Amino acid sequence: MAQAAGPTTTPAREVDTDPEVSADLPWDVIVWDDPVNLMSYVVFVFKRVFGFPDHLAHKLMLEVHEQGRALVASEPREQAERYVHALHGYGLRATMERTS
Amino acid sequence: MSGTFARNGDRIRLQLRPPEVELLGRLAGELRTALDAPEPGDPVRSRLFPPAVLGDPEADREVRDLLADALLADRLDALAAVLELLERGRRSRGRLVVDLRDDEPLLVLGALNDIRLAIGARIDIETIDREQVGEDDPAAYPIAVMDHLGWWQEQLLVILDGRDDTT
Numbered sequence: 001m002a003q004a005a006g007p008t009t010t011p012a013r014e015v016d017t018d019p020e021v022s023a024d025l026p027w028d029v030i031v032w033d034d035p036v037n038l039m040s041y042v043v044f045v046f047k048r049v050f051g052f053p054d055h056l057a058h059k060l061m062l063e064v065h066e067q068g069r070a071l072v073a074s075e076p077r078e079q080a081e082r083y084v085h086a087l088h089g090y091g092l093r094a095t096m097e098r099t100s
Numbered sequence: 101m102s103g104t105f106a107r108n109g110d111r112i113r114l115q116l117r118p119p120e121v122e123l124l125g126r127l128a129g130e131l132r133t134a135l136d137a138p139e140p141g142d143p144v145r146s147r148l149f150p151p152a153v154l155g156d157p158e159a160d161r162e163v164r165d166l167l168a169d170a171l172l173a174d175r176l177d178a179l180a181a182v183l184e185l186l187e188r189g190r191r192s193r194g195r196l197v198v199d200l201r202d203d204e205p206l207l208v209l210g211a212l213n214d215i216r217l218a219i220g221a222r223i224d225i226e227t228i229d230r231e232q233v234g235e236d237d238p239a240a241y242p243i244a245v246m247d248h249l250g251w252w253q254e255q256l257l258v259i260l261d262g263r264d265d266t267t
């Protein structure tokens with residue numbers, strides 16, 4: 001079983017010093033298509049993770065399915081990480097990248 | 101014949117035939133072993149702990165390190181919940197019957213998904229054209245299992261959606 005990292009083992013998070021990429025510039029959260037996750041499951045996950053209404057969750061699921069990917073959120077880094085964490089927990093392929 | 105999952109008042113009831121009990125127990129146990137003691141290069145690991153950040157390898161490593169322990173613990177909890185249900189169930193008319201409590205429906209949903217993802221990773225499902233898989237193909241049985249568990253997921257999702265559990 002994985003252990004929780006104690007204070008002595010937790011690396012200090014590097015402070016982002018580059019002004020161009022620091023602070024609150026948003027990160028895009030992208031969900032990618034995969035052949036295993038059910039369409040109904042992806043809709044369910046979008047509703048739970050983002051609180052999207054049914055029609056929006058459904059529209060984004062179809063975008064993932066038909067176009068291979070969909071932008072589901074643009075948020076500051078920590079929130080984007082929370083979304084990626086939740087989506088990975090549900091087994092979706094999700095990534096974040098700096099908003100271009 | 102009633103379904104694998106059915107509403108029972110405000111609870112959700114799981115009913116499995118003996119071969120399904122054996123199948124689910126075996127798959128959950130195998131995935132737990134694969135996660136607890138990962139073999140080098142096992143594609144299951146990379147599928148369940150996928151890349152997190154694009155375009156910045158350092159940030160990707162940082163975020164994946166940050167998430168790995170919690171993701172692993174949650175996955176093992178869900179598998180443990182499934183195995184516990186199989187222990188807890190009672191026999192009724194040739195089936196194992198168990199009422200799910202609290203967050204167990206979600207744990208089961210997630211564990212079923214993880215098991216399907218693991219099967220898919222092992223057979224490299226991304227490269228398989230399902231139309232071309234004949235019954236003698238080595239991928240035929242794993243795909244049939246994935247579909248069967250997917251059918252369970254669909255049943256559970258219909259019930260969870262009906263409960264409006266998402267709000």
